Amino acid sequence: MNTSMERIYNGIVKENPVFIMMLGMCPCLAVTTSVTNALGMGVSTTAVLIASNVIISLVRKVIPDEVRLPAEIVIVASLVTVVQLIMQAFFTALNDALGVYIPLIVVNCIILGRAEAYAMKNDVVPSLFDGIGMGLGFTIGITILAFFRELLGAGTVAGFRVMPSFYQPIDMLVKAPGAFLVLGVIIMVMNAWGISSRQAELVSGDGCVGCAAKDNCAACEKKEEEVKA
Amino acid sequence: MSGNTSLILIIISAALVNNVVLSQFLGICSFLGVSSQIKTSASLGGAVIFVITIASAVANLLYTFILSPLGLDYLQTIVFILVIAALVQIVEMFLKKTSPGLYQALGIFLPLITTNCAVLGVALNNVTDGYNFIESVVSGFGTAVGYTIAIVLLAGIRESIDESDLPSPVKGAPIVLFCAALMGIAFFGFSSLS
Numbered sequence: 001m002n003t004s005m006e007r008i009y010n011g012i013v014k015e016n017p018v019f020i021m022m023l024g025m026c027p028c029l030a031v032t033t034s035v036t037n038a039l040g041m042g043v044s045t046t047a048v049l050i051a052s053n054v055i056i057s058l059v060r061k062v063i064p065d066e067v068r069l070p071a072e073i074v075i076v077a078s079l080v081t082v083v084q085l086i087m088q089a090f091f092t093a094l095n096d097a098l099g100v101y102i103p104l105i106v107v108n109c110i111i112l113g114r115a116e117a118y119a120m121k122n123d124v125v126p127s128l129f130d131g132i133g134m135g136l137g138f139t140i141g142i143t144i145l146a147f148f149r150e151l152l153g154a155g156t157v158a159g160f161r162v163m164p165s166f167y168q169p170i171d172m173l174v175k176a177p178g179a180f181l182v183l184g185v186i187i188m189v190m191n192a193w194g195i196s197s198r199q200a201e202l203v204s205g206d207g208c209v210g211c212a213a214k215d216n217c218a219a220c221e222k223k224e225e226e227v228k229a
Numbered sequence: 230m231s232g233n234t235s236l237i238l239i240i241i242s243a244a245l246v247n248n249v250v251l252s253q254f255l256g257i258c259s260f261l262g263v264s265s266q267i268k269t270s271a272s273l274g275g276a277v278i279f280v281i282t283i284a285s286a287v288a289n290l291l292y293t294f295i296l297s298p299l300g301l302d303y304l305q306t307i308v309f310i311l312v313i314a315a316l317v318q319i320v321e322m323f324l325k326k327t328s329p330g331l332y333q334a335l336g337i338f339l340p341l342i343t344t345n346c347a348v349l350g351v352a353l354n355n356v357t358d359g360y361n362f363i364e365s366v367v368s369g370f371g372t373a374v375g376y377t378i379a380i381v382l383l384a385g386i387r388e389s390i391d392e393s394d395l396p397s398p399v400k401g402a403p404i405v406l407f408c409a410a411l412m413g414i415a416f417f418g419f420s421s422l423s
Contacts, residue, residue, distance in 0.1 A: 022402060025261065026346050030254035073314065077307040085303060100353050103306040107346040109258060176252040177413030184406030192398035 004129035011133025017110045018141025019190060024110040027101050028142050029179035035158040038146035039139065040094040044087065044102060046135025048079045049111050053131035055079075056119040072115045073106070080105045110138060149173050149182050236367050239360075243371030245419040249347050250379040251412055252420075256347035260380055261405055265391075270384040274377025278370065280320060280342045281351055284313050285369025288352035289362050309352045314343045347376055379416075383408060 017023045024045070031041040055075055063071045084102050087095040095102065105111065114134055119127040150156055153173030155163035163169070172178050247253060250260045256277075264270045288309050296302055321339045324332040342348060351372050355365040386408045395404060 022261075023258075025257040026254050029257060070311070070314065073310055074307065077310050081303060081306050084306070100350055100357065103353055104255075104346050104350055106306055106310050107344050107349055109344060112344070172414070175417065176254070177410045177417065179254065180406045180410035180413060184403045184410065187406070188398045188403040191401070191403065 003126050007126060007129040008133035008136065011130065011135070011137040012140060013137075015134075016137045016141055017134060018138060018145070019187060023113060024108045024138060026104065027108060028138075028145065029183065031098055031101055032142050032146035032149055032179060032182075033174045034150045034154075034156075035143060035146045037094070037097050038142040039158075040091070041098055041101065042135070042139025042142055044083050044098075045105055045108060045110070045138055046132070048076065048083055048105050049114060049135045049138075050128060050131035051079050052076050052111055052115055053119040053127040054124055056115045057122060057124045057127035060120050068116075068120070069112075072112060072120075076111055076115070077106045110134060145179075145183060145186065148186070149178055152182075153178055236364070239364060239368050240371035240374070241422065243368045244375035244378065245416065246422055248375045248379055248416050248419075249350070249372045250376055251409070251416045253350070255350040256345050256376055259345055260376075260383065260409070261402070264380050264384040264405070265387055267381060267384045267388060270380045271377070274373075274380055276339055276342060277345065277347065277376050278373040280313075280317060280339070281348050281373040281376075282366060282370045283320065284316055284348050285351055285355055285365045286362070287312055287316060289355060289360070289365040292356055293362070305353065305356060306349075309349055313348050313352070317343050347372065379412065382412060386412075 011017075015021055018028055027041050027045070031037045052072075052075055056072060059071075059075075080103060083105070084095075087098075087102060114130060118130045122130070147157060150158075151162065152170050153175075155161060155167050155169040170178075173182060243249070249255050250257065259273060263273050291308060291312060292305065296305055296308060317339055321332075324339075351369050355368055358368075360368055383405070387405065390404060390408070399407070
């Protein structure tokens with residue numbers, strides 16, 4: 001497997017940001033009320049992630065180490081503003097549905113995390129594919145979450161009714177508490193199948209070490225607790 | 230009088246009805262990550278109250294007097310995130326100099342707050358809701374109080390859970406998410422207040 005395919009596989013399966021690394025939880029829980037919203041959020045985040053990985057990888061030798069984080073934040077914030085303006089102009093309905101979570105892509109720890117952990121240290125092409133892989137992994141993750149919430153909570157998928165008419169939708173699942181519940185159930189099922197047993201070794205890789213948000217993120221704190229224990 | 234009533238309404242709505250963590254999903258990373266002990270999460274809550282209140286005030290002033298008159302509204306995301314990052318640094322240096330006790334208690338949490346999306350979220354929401362200076366500060370304070378209530382409650386639940394014998398698939402993230410879901414249902418009751 002060459003590097004680019006390896007990065008994409010890594011992002012979608014091995015270090016899936018939603019289910020394995022548990023990064024970017026805020027948009028992940030907030031916008032997964034419907035498959036349409038989740039796809040919109042996933043595509044916007046992927047676009048920002050790819051562009052920020054490429055740009056940061058291009059300028060990484062020019063940025064002095066002391067101002068690394070502010071420089072990265074400015075790059076990411078500018079890209080998010082561009083995405084927000086595009087959304088306002090061409091996808092008004094989606095923009096209204098996603099609301100404040102579009103500008104909040106800036107503080108999504110996946111983006112700064114990949115910038116710090118990967119793009120700062122690698123060439124443009126691998127960084128590009130790292131962005132594509134992580135972005136796809138995030139999109140697929142939140143779309144799966146949204147699929148279950150929308151299917152069981154509203155009886156529809158992307159707005160189309162699929163459940164039989166006698167099915168009584170579990171309204172709570174599309175409301176706020178349902179987000180925690182469905183994600184909890186998915187991770188529990190994955191644990192039972194032994195899928196996220198790899199989490200510990202993954203987090204010890206370069207995934208967290210250079211992450212700007214590492215002190216603030218559930219996956220890394222757990223790792224640190226394990227190291228201490 | 231009516232002015233005061235509306236401020237109280239803003240606090241209640243920000244802290245309980247639209248709880249920042251449980252119904253708006255902001256600051257989830259630290260909500261799940263820094264909630265294993267009551268003491269630590271209370272300190273983080275204190276630091277968040279401090280920073281969000283100041284950040285809402287500064288963001289509102291910048292928006293009203295610089296961005297809005299110059300027609301630079303679209304720069305708000307970039308400006309706010311940089312202001313928050315700088316502000317956190319300044320608050321940290323200020324506390325270190327003037328109040329070592331407070332710095333000891335809140336210090337290590339301050340740098341983490343830059344990436345807490347609740348801070349940026351509140352600043353952006355205040356602009357969207359068209360709040361004036363006082364209303365922004367009050368809503369920021371209320372939001373942060375709501376954050377603190379939620380994270381301290383979750384930490385309390387997690388401290389008790391540590392003692393219990395759980396089936397292995399639920400250990401770790403799933404049980405924390407389930408607790409958060411149950412808290413969310415409880416907080417749902419507050420929505421009838423609005």
